Amino acid sequence: MATYSTNEFKNGLKLIIDGDPCSIVENEVVKPGKGQAFNRVRLKNLKTGRTWEKTFKSGESVEAADVIDTDMEYLYCDGEFWYFMDPISYEQIPASLEAVADAKLFLKEQDCCVVTLWNGAPLTVSPPNFVELEVVETDPGLKGDTAQGGTKPATLSTGAVVRVPLFIDQGEVLKIDTRTGEYVSRA
Amino acid sequence: MIETTGANPAALTAKNVKQCLGKRAKILAAIRRYFDQQQVLEVDTPLLSDYPITDPQLDNIKVENPTVNYQSTSQTWLYLTTSPEYAMKQLLSLGSGSIYQISKSFRQDVPGPRHSIEFTLLEWYRVGFNIADLIDDVTALLMTLIPAGLMANGVEILSYREAFLRYLSIDPFSLTSAQLENFAHQKIDCDFTDQDKDIWLDLLMSHCIEPNLGHQAPCFLIDYPASQAALAKIDHDEQGNLVAKRFELYIEGIELANGYEELTDHDQHVDRFEQDNQRRRELGLPTQAVDQHFLKALKSGLPECAGVALGVDRLLLLAVS
Numbered sequence: 001m002a003t004y005s006t007n008e009f010k011n012g013l014k015l016i017i018d019g020d021p022c023s024i025v026e027n028e029v030v031k032p033g034k035g036q037a038f039n040r041v042r043l044k045n046l047k048t049g050r051t052w053e054k055t056f057k058s059g060e061s062v063e064a065a066d067v068i069d070t071d072m073e074y075l076y077c078d079g080e081f082w083y084f085m086d087p088i089s090y091e092q093i094p095a096s097l098e099a100v101a102d103a104k105l106f107l108k109e110q111d112c113c114v115v116t117l118w119n120g121a122p123l124t125v126s127p128p129n130f131v132e133l134e135v136v137e138t139d140p141g142l143k144g145d146t147a148q149g150g151t152k153p154a155t156l157s158t159g160a161v162v163r164v165p166l167f168i169d170q171g172e173v174l175k176i177d178t179r180t181g182e183y184v185s186r187a
Numbered sequence: 188m189i190e191t192t193g194a195n196p197a198a199l200t201a202k203n204v205k206q207c208l209g210k211r212a213k214i215l216a217a218i219r220r221y222f223d224q225q226q227v228l229e230v231d232t233p234l235l236s237d238y239p240i241t242d243p244q245l246d247n248i249k250v251e252n253p254t255v256n257y258q259s260t261s262q263t264w265l266y267l268t269t270s271p272e273y274a275m276k277q278l279l280s281l282g283s284g285s286i287y288q289i290s291k292s293f294r295q296d297v298p299g300p301r302h303s304i305e306f307t308l309l310e311w312y313r314v315g316f317n318i319a320d321l322i323d324d325v326t327a328l329l330m331t332l333i334p335a336g337l338m339a340n341g342v343e344i345l346s347y348r349e350a351f352l353r354y355l356s357i358d359p360f361s362l363t364s365a366q367l368e369n370f371a372h373q374k375i376d377c378d379f380t381d382q383d384k385d386i387w388l389d390l391l392m393s394h395c396i397e398p399n400l401g402h403q404a405p406c407f408l409i410d411y412p413a414s415q416a417a418l419a420k421i422d423h424d425e426q427g428n429l430v431a432k433r434f435e436l437y438i439e440g441i442e443l444a445n446g447y448e449e450l451t452d453h454d455q456h457v458d459r460f461e462q463d464n465q466r467r468r469e470l471g472l473p474t475q476a477v478d479q480h481f482l483k484a485l486k487s488g489l490p491e492c493a494g495v496a497l498g499v500d501r502l503l504l505l506a507v508s
Contacts, residue, residue: 029296029302030393030394031244031302031393032389032392032393032397032435032442033435033442033445034242034244034415034417034445035244035385035389035392035393035415036244036385036386036389036390037244038389038390038393038394040394052376053376054376054377054378055375055376055377055390055394056377056378056379057377057379057381057386059470060379
């Protein structure tokens with residue numbers, strides 16, 4: 001079992017805490033005037049996204065988590081799993097709904113995503129910051145209404161529903177910011 | 188580390204260099220003026236020592252001894268001092284009278300916002316002073332150095348026990364190690380376990396108490412548990428607890444200085460160094476040779492005195508804020 005000592009702690013280091021993979025967000029050494037030093041660490045649980053503060057006695061060892069970020073191409077979904085391919089080895093791996101989570105609303109075939117692997121299995125999936133997706137359903141576009149500020153819901157090919165300007169028509173391809181889920185422009 | 192100290196040229200720019208160095212020079216001149224008026228002598232002791240420190244929480248930075256081949260008795264390593272304490276106490280034992288020193292100290296520490304491996308200490312010893320006299324002395328010096336606003340409410344003197352009662356509603360002396368551990372686990376998310384009561388006291392002190400200290404007025408925390416005496420004298424407090432005659436000074440949550448009514452007895456020093464090495468063995472750390480020059484000085488007689496070390500980099504940070 002690989003471990004890290006507290007003197008190896010730095011931001012981004014991946015640890016196993018209570019069985020879950022976590023990442024160090026902030027590491028501060030605190031020491032009363034004279035006496036024992038402690039590492040007060042802000043951690044992020046990579047499964048749940050929760051961040052919290054935990055204290056280690058300096059010199060303590062903590063289990064390392066085998067967590068890496070890899071660029072992978074999204075291939076398809078078979079209804080149960082989302083399949084990603086390593087563009088170099090062509091190895092394909094399935095990601096569960098738990099790993100894909102809300103990213104599933106912005107996954108387009110052949111887009112390059114960051115897949116975070118824990119012990120080789122997908123832990124989380126991050127789509128590109130901007131994706132181009134087709135409108136499959138929305139109210140008919142209002143001609144001439146260009147920038148009056150009104151919006152309406154539009155359903156995209158992935159199932160995502162975003163607010164779009166009134167002039168957008170069914171069949172158009174839109175640029176979407178996946179971090180906010182907001183419409184940016186026509187593609 | 189702290190850009191206002193001028194100690195680290197990398198942190199200075201052409202724009203702020205004159206201002207930072209100017210403030211630093213003024214503070215150092217004011218320190219020297221104060222001690223000159225008090226007839227305390229400035230000294231300058233060696234930074235390289237033949238012996239490491241026994242304190243289990245401190246580690247020296249060591250350097251290879253270049254003269255090792257020329258002197259048959261010489262040793263392979265020399266140790267950069269973690270404070271000038273032992274060398275200054277040797278001067279005291281020779282009859283120097285009250286002395287002060289502004290010098291660099293070195294500690295193998297994890298660097299952080301308030302820790303650097305190299306830092307400047309102001310350390311001084313007052314012959315014939317007790318801990319209360321020393322607190323008055325530090326207060327008088329601070330009045331000449333830091334902004335008046337920080338001293339508007341005078342200073343607060345708070346015992347270790349009162350601080351735990353005020354901020355955590357527990358008596359650190361009456362609780363056992365297991366009770367403190369249990370209490371700490373409720374307050375702080377941590378998984379480690381330890382038989383050593385001081386670990387739990389240190390944890391609670393650093394996480395739950397220290398950040399609160401010294402905001403209304405500079406706070407002298409006094410009467411530490413005897414187990415944390417280092418080289419301070421031990422006495423009974425009003426509740427009959429054994430307490431160390433030492434203080435830590437906090438200003439705005441920052442530890443600025445620590446002072447001691449100094450232990451003078453040779454045999455008690457030997458005992459405390461042995462306790463340090465015992466703790467080192469428990470922690471799986473290498474034991475350290477005891478400074479024989481210092482023990483020899485103690486044998487010849489250290490005068491009754493009180494001494495304090497003050498972090499000059501941190502002082503400068505407060506002085507310019």
